[in-house]
Amino acid sequence: MKTVTYMQAFNEAVDEEMARDKTVFALGEDVGNFWGNALGEYKGLAAKYGAERLRQTPISETAIVGAAIGAAACGLRPIAVVMFSDFLGVPMDEILNQLTKMRYMFGGIIKLPVVITSYSGAGFQAAAQHSKNMEGLFMTIPGLKIVSPATPYDVKGLMKSAIRDDNPVLFLLRSVLLAGGLKGEIPEEEYTIPLGKADIKKEGKDVTVVAIGTMVHRALACAEKLEKEKGISVEVIDPRTIVPLDKEAIINSVKKTNKLVIMDEEPKTGSVAAEIAAIVVEEAFDSLDAPIKRVCAPDTPVPFSPVLEKFWMPDEENLAKAIEEIV
Numbered sequence: 001m002k003t004v005t006y007m008q009a010f011n012e013a014v015d016e017e018m019a020r021d022k023t024v025f026a027l028g029e030d031v032g033n034f035w036g037n038a039l040g041e042y043k044g045l046a047a048k049y050g051a052e053r054l055r056q057t058p059i060s061e062t063a064i065v066g067a068a069i070g071a072a073a074c075g076l077r078p079i080a081v082v083m084f085s086d087f088l089g090v091p092m093d094e095i096l097n098q099l100t101k102m103r104y105m106f107g108g109i110i111k112l113p114v115v116i117t118s119y120s121g122a123g124f125q126a127a128a129q130h131s132k133n134m135e136g137l138f139m140t141i142p143g144l145k146i147v148s149p150a151t152p153y154d155v156k157g158l159m160k161s162a163i164r165d166d167n168p169v170l171f172l173l174r175s176v177l178l179a180g181g182l183k184g185e186i187p188e189e190e191y192t193i194p195l196g197k198a199d200i201k202k203e204g205k206d207v208t209v210v211a212i213g214t215m216v217h218r219a220l221a222c223a224e225k226l227e228k229e230k231g232i233s234v235e236v237i238d239p240r241t242i243v244p245l246d247k248e249a250i251i252n253s254v255k256k257t258n259k260l261v262i263m264d265e266e267p268k269t270g271s272v273a274a275e276i277a278a279i280v281v282e283e284a285f286d287s288l289d290a291p292i293k294r295v296c297a298p299d300t301p302v303p304f305s306p307v308l309e310k311f312w313m314p315d316e317e318n319l320a321k322a323i324e325e326i327v
Contacts, residue, residue, distance in 0.1 A: 006182040009152035010041045010173065013159035016190065018049055021077060024163055025053040028064055028081025032056035038083050039119065039178045065091035068114045069099050077113045077163060085118040085134040085172060099168045100143030111166040121214055121265055122302045122313055123176030131302035133266040135242045138170055139275060145169040145195055146242040150216035152184035154240055157193030165195065174214050196244035204235035207259040207323050210250055210276055211236055215263040215314060222316040232327055242272055250276065251284045258289040261322050263314055268296035290326035295319050
């Protein structure tokens with residue numbers, strides 16, 4: 001094993017896949033320059049693979065995603081780099097009406113191995129137009145796989161699987177984890193993680209907490225504190241992929257603990273947390289001994305002020321309160 005940052009893990013995944021498969025290339029506004037995109041996750045790859053494989057584009061998310069769709073339909077494996085997930089509204093027609101529907105409408109005679117990478121989430125004062133979570137919105141679009149990794153190990157293994165997948169994948173990198181230099185261990189040898197397989201980050205017996213993205217780390221910190229101070233045993237599950245969602249892992253945990261709290265950085269309305277809660281009510285209602293709790297952000301844009309942003313983001317205190325209410 002070796003210790004790397006969240007950013008290094010992503011960079012290694014792309015590097016290894018580009019070395020393995022000459023059809024893999026990335027295109028975006030800053031992927032081909034010294035910086036390697038706004039937060040630097042593609043840094044060094046342009047010097048190694050050249051301008052043909054790290055392609056600079058105009059400031060047009062529509063052009064980036066549209067070109068990626070065409071390239072994929074013609075046999076390449078593009079990584080379309082759309083800096084912040086807030087910007088995904090610009091190429092929405094390409095995503096909603098072309099990328100996610102073409103394989104279905106053409107009867108499966110083409111493949112569309114497009115990976116869209118984008119920054120997601122608040123926590124580093126990037127204000128309302130550079131901090132949004134989009135998982136809940138994009139979860140409503142059939143034909144799109146969604147990945148939301150929380151650790152360096154998950155970033156690398158899932159990104160390699162996403163590039164190899166023959167279907168469109170939205171790969172959401174957590175801005176605060178990239179910028180904050182989160183570190184973790186990954187194997188020295190090559191590995192992949194299958195899409196659709198959740199990870200039990202911590203086993204427990206009193207309550208299940210399903211946490212997404214950055215919230216995984218807050219849930220683990222809360223679980224450790226509650227176990228030490230209150231004797232409450234918390235099981236923390238990280239879905240890792242939102243679509244396909246590992247329903248079996250979540251339901252099996254709820255059947256064991258009989259209680260569920262979902263921690264999701266999105267505003268509560270229309271969130272992934274809402275969908276997970278609905279699934280558990282439909283498929284495991286008899287296992288619940290208490291109401292499901294959702295620990296989410298308020299239904300407002302993300303504030304710019306550091307004090308307000310901290311208040312806006314769900315934290316360990318919010319989660320502990322929800323857990324104590326139902327245990």
